[in-house]
Amino acid sequence: MSEILNLLFNPLANGIMTILMGFSLVYWVFQLLAGDGIDLGTDSDFHIGDINDVDAHHEIDADHDADADVHHEPGFWAKCLEFINVGKVPLMVIITLFKFISWVITIISSIVFGLSKLGLYSVLVLIPVFIIAYFMMHWITKPLVRVYAELGYHGEDETDFIGRVGKSKSKITGDKIGSAEFQIEKDIITLNIKSQNGEEINFGDTIIITDESPSNHYYFVIKHITLNNICLLYTSDAADE
Numbered sequence: 001m002s003e004i005l006n007l008l009f010n011p012l013a014n015g016i017m018t019i020l021m022g023f024s025l026v027y028w029v030f031q032l033l034a035g036d037g038i039d040l041g042t043d044s045d046f047h048i049g050d051i052n053d054v055d056a057h058h059e060i061d062a063d064h065d066a067d068a069d070v071h072h073e074p075g076f077w078a079k080c081l082e083f084i085n086v087g088k089v090p091l092m093v094i095i096t097l098f099k100f101i102s103w104v105i106t107i108i109s110s111i112v113f114g115l116s117k118l119g120l121y122s123v124l125v126l127i128p129v130f131i132i133a134y135f136m137m138h139w140i141t142k143p144l145v146r147v148y149a150e151l152g153y154h155g156e157d158e159t160d161f162i163g164r165v166g167k168s169k170s171k172i173t174g175d176k177i178g179s180a181e182f183q184i185e186k187d188i189i190t191l192n193i194k195s196q197n198g199e200e201i202n203f204g205d206t207i208i209i210t211d212e213s214p215s216n217h218y219y220f221v222i223k224h225i226t227l228n229n230i231c232l233l234y235t236s237d238a239a240d241e
Contacts (some may be wrong), residue, residue, distance in 0.1 A: 011122035017103040192218035
């Protein structure tokens with residue numbers, strides 16, 4: 001027993017991977033005890049399509065508006081995630097498999113190459129281990145892609161932003177594109193916005209999303225009508241008179 005424990009936690013690289021696998025084990029045990037059995041990662045809110053939605057915090061000039069409707073290739077990180085079939089297989093399943101493969105490779109490497117004599121420097125072996133595990137994930141997850149496809153799994157549900165209320169983080173008018181923050185459950189999401197009717201929207205204005213651009217790069221918004229906004233508008237009009 002002591003030999004097994006020594007192998008699991010010595011050298012440092014083994015200990016790190018054993019602890020990480022322990023976290024995953026605890027996660028799945030809690031999923032099992034939660035009430036409805038094991039939910040194979042379908043609670044994750046991650047979706048590759050969201051990478052393009054949560055975008056810049058900066059204002060974008062109208063000159064870029066024409067480019068916004070052009071389809072862009074997925075970014076580097078999106079391609080990396082797609083390579084290991086994230087979106088076709090639940091994220092938590094992907095993470096658990098990646099850690100398990102890395103853990104097994106690390107344990108075997110420590111036995112074959114005697115990594116324990118490297119002491120703290122043994123942690124450097126995790127760099128090639130993670131690289132090897134990453135490329136192995138592409139092939140290991142392929143059977144799971146077919147399994148989940150047959151089960152009707154088509155990725156995590158995308159967040160529907162239409163009707164969401166948020167705060168403008170920039171001043172926009174006409175065709176100008178700015179940004180706004182929206183609270184989705186406990187997360188603050190920043191999205192690109194454009195005034196639907198071209199009316200001026202100031203920094204800090206409460207807004208509501210009415211539609212999405214054809215390119216999916218920004219959302220159309222209008223000022224959110226509240227009793228407070230109506231009172232402010234009435235007061236402003238009375239002062240002008």
